[in-house]
Amino acid sequence: MSLSKSLFNNLRARVTLKGNFGVAVKPTIRTLTTNLTNSNRVAWSQRGALFNKQIGSMNQMRTLFIQTEVTPNQDSLKFIPGVPVMGQNGTAEFLNLRDAMNSNLAKKLLNIEGIRSVFFGPDFITITKDTDSPWQLMKPDIYGSITDFVDSGEPILYDENNISDTTILPDDSESVQMIKELLDTRIRPSIQEDGGDIEYRGFDEGVVKLKLKGACRTCDSSVITLKNGIENMLMHYIPEVTAVEQVLDEEEMIAQQEFEKLEKKLAEKKKN
Numbered sequence: 650m651s652l653s654k655s656l657f658n659n660l661r662a663r664v665t666l667k668g669n670f671g672v673a674v675k676p677t678i679r680t681l682t683t684n685l686t687n688s689n690r691v692a693w694s695q696r697g698a699l700f701n702k703q704i705g706s707m708n709q710m711r712t713l714f715i716q717t718e719v720t721p722n723q724d725s726l727k728f729i730p731g732v733p734v735m736g737q738n739g740t741a742e743f744l745n746l747r748d749a750m751n752s753n754l755a756k757k758l759l760n761i762e763g764i765r766s767v768f769f770g771p772d773f774i775t776i777t778k779d780t781d782s783p784w785q786l787m788k789p790d791i792y793g794s795i796t797d798f799v800d801s802g803e804p805i806l807y808d809e810n811n812i813s814d815t816t817i818l819p820d821d822s823e824s825v826q827m828i829k830e831l832l833d834t835r836i837r838p839s840i841q842e843d844g845g846d847i848e849y850r851g852f853d854e855g856v857v858k859l860k861l862k863g864a865c866r867t868c869d870s871s872v873i874t875l876k877n878g879i880e881n882m883l884m885h886y887i888p889e890v891t892a893v894e895q896v897l898d899e900e901e902m903i904a905q906q907e908f909e910k911l912e913k914k915l916a917e918k919k920k921n
Contacts, residue, residue: 713796717788718773720844724765725777725864726784727844730795734769734805739813740846741769741806742862744898751807757794763787768846768863769805775844775863814849824889825852831886832859836879840865847879855891857883860898871895 718727735741741752744766749755758767758774763782768775776791778784815829815837832849840847845865850858859879861871868874872895880893 713799715792715795718844720775720864720868721870722777722844722864722868724780724867725775725844727770727864728774728776728791728795729772730774730799732799733772734774735771737771738806740771740841740848740862742846742866743767752805753803754794754798754805757798758791761787761790761794764791766863766866768844770841770844770846770863773841773844777864777867822852824887827887828852828857828883828890831883836882839878840874843868850896852890855889857890857893858896859893860896 714731716729716731718729720727741755743749743752743755743759746756746759749759749767752769755767755769758764758776763778764776764787765779766777768777774795778787815833817826817829821829829849832847837847843864845861845863845868847865848860848862850860852858857880859875861868861874865871865874875893875895880890883890883893
């Protein structure tokens, strides 16, 4: 064997003796590079997570950067996947698994321990958790569920309806049309920035009835949002509006009644 061929073979695979247990071949630079390319990498940052997933047999890498934003509600976070969620089809909120029957993503998220509700916005997902559940333990499962959903290509809802709560209908009065337009163009974008939304429920004898959703539903400052924000704007532009009221679900009404009873008991104890 020539000297040049011997040197070439030595460089291809350097051999290290391992006592009586045989021979171990050190991996070449090419082997290390291949292993690194084929491995899945997960890089965490303060604002989100970078998911690199291998797709198919061609070693193609798909990157999804999910950002997170805080909301006025400390138990709610906005997750922004960088792709449309509901897009132009309004919003959707899921408070339990029964509500999530038409959305696989909502079902997966609600099955994560500690999650109380899921809200889909145009380009974000707001998740509200139990007060005692730490975000750091829940985030990996949340990121994984969102990433798997985006990769699947399935629709966010199986029975999407293009008619939203603020769609102007033929039988809407002029006042109702103006209310819906203000809600849709001036008020809703600001509330969605905080990870929530509003739903128009009606206009009766000067009172606009709205339902708060997402992060705003359980936020301590929701009353201030309704009175100092929404009510003032609607009354300023539409003279027919005299007040804004929040519509509560049955569960929310029961919880509010129990809270009021507790406050009364505490007040009575202080007097005694």
